[in-house]
Amino acid sequence: MEITVPPFDIKSIAPIILVTITGIVVLITDVFLKKLPKETLGYFSFLAVLITGVIISSQLGTTVYSFSNTFVVDDFSIFFNFIFLISTAIVILMSVTYLRQEGINYGEYYTLILFATVGMMLMAGGADLITIFLGLEIMSISLYVLAGFRRDRLDSNEASLKYFLLGAFSTCFLLYGIALLYGATGTTNINEIGTFITNNHAYSNPMIIMGTCLLIIGFGFKTASVPFHKWAPDVYQGAPTSVTAFMSAGPKAAAFAVFLRVFLVSLPGLETKWSVILWVMSVLTMTVGNVVAITQTNIKRMLAYSSIAHAGYVLMAIVTASSLGTASILFYLLVYVFMNLGAFAVIMVLGKKGKENLQIDDYSGLGYKHPVLAITMSIFMFSLAGIPPFAGFMGKFYIFSSAIKSGYIVLAIIGVINSVISVYYYLRVTVVMYMKQPVREFAPLSLSPFIILALIITIWGTIHLGIFPSRIIEFAQESVLLP
């Protein structure tokens, strides 16, 4: 038997190698240098993420398939890699003080965050369903553990176990979908699946349709779309706040990256079929997310439902299956990273060991006691609600306009109605902060230079992308997969 080694390109996976090695080095340093303050590991990881960002920006404008077409570097994956690295960097900045305060200051935390980032990068760059699946598992397993990181807390254990059991269950659906697609087309490569379906006119092959449905279930779970959203509120509430912030930003974007790549590259031939399913899912996701968020009293739970609702807006843009829709998703996910991480950073600043102040009523009177922090929180809430001039408005504007341009007027109208509903619960936080008397003594804030830096970055992102979105929009339009 003759063995020919296929050509491979180490440069294209350099960012992945760098982040993986950093994770391992952090782990080993943690073991051998016990006296080293754990914060140093945080700064080291942060630095490595920045360097990875520089490497990735040097890859811009190239499209390289390597390792027998199992991995691809193109502008689409690069844009997503930027989203992941930005969210990871901000989360690391937010975590440094929080971990010490919560007594969970272990070096493994940073290793797992970095490994989850590796998983996300593999998902965005996976050109083969096997690579995508392995990336998704690396990300998920790291997140299961991170969710249960506060081992002495019951709610954290509950979050981890719930996420793990349901996540493993949903992975089965995804894997079965991949198996059916492989059985029908004879390949796991996403480009080849697409060519097979077009060449053989296999638009109504039951195996492919079934596989597509199962993929929707698998990805729907990871993006927390209704009706696969039930895990999200409990997991978001129970997980340590820094992990919740991380889960709502990067992994969600990664799941959407895979969603887009698989459905727009492999399965565009079945668009008439899956767009109906996603249409219904989008409406359900937006409506359930927004309506249930109104009744929440815990701010982390409220943000969980809000993140479900935001997934609905993104699904709306996937339904359009247009290049404008894809560009608007890329922009929206970037914006969402800034505004959502910012909101979580404020929550973490207000929390204390043993008393996290997670009820919305705990925020009453904050506007008088800590005016700067109240303004910061208001900016993020306004942005999440989609009020100009903040970035959330521009993101929603592009998504709705892409839906209208593709002829999904009803969907856009439902989206706008939902957006109006969402204003109620976002503004309630602001109202409580400015118009209610304080119900509690405000303890000193848990501030540190790093969380302040994280807040500054997120505020800058939220405002800058709202006022000058054109450069990023152009970048997003160049990064779409469709011609």
Add this chain to the structure above:
Amino acid sequence: MLESLLFIIMGLIVITCAIGVVFQKNPIYSAVFLIQTMVSLAVLYILLHAQFVAAVQVMVYAGAVMVLFVFVIMLLNVQRADQELGKDRLIFQKVSAIFLGLLLFAVIGIVTVRSVLQGTKGEYTPEHMNEIGNTQLVGKLLFTDYVFPFEIASILLFAAIIGAIILAKKELKE
């Protein structure tokens, strides 16, 4: 002919044992049924000319994984499921699950009967595979075409090990 007869018999055994896993009250019995399911699945793989996968299935699942299962069950001393668990507290869930399950079966049945389901034949037909050898072929593919997924599987395992140690380690700081 013989092959399809064997397939039907083994398929029935797999399904029966899988149902047994779910319905047994004693966890050890469930585990034994699971072993039987795994072994019968290995036979199905052999029928598909995938001898290597069959061997791995027996060694890894029926062997290593199940030994761990039984160990954990014995170490934790899991008793027969409590009476409380036996009660049907989720009647609505049960009814809807049975209804939806039957509906799914009906849909799959109708589709299978009405259309000819045909997969795509790959380049490695059984004859071709027997010529080269099953294990060599898997090895060759793992180190050429699928070397990248093969390598990143190591990151996956590493992350899982770290996770297991963090969640199971005994002492809690502070």
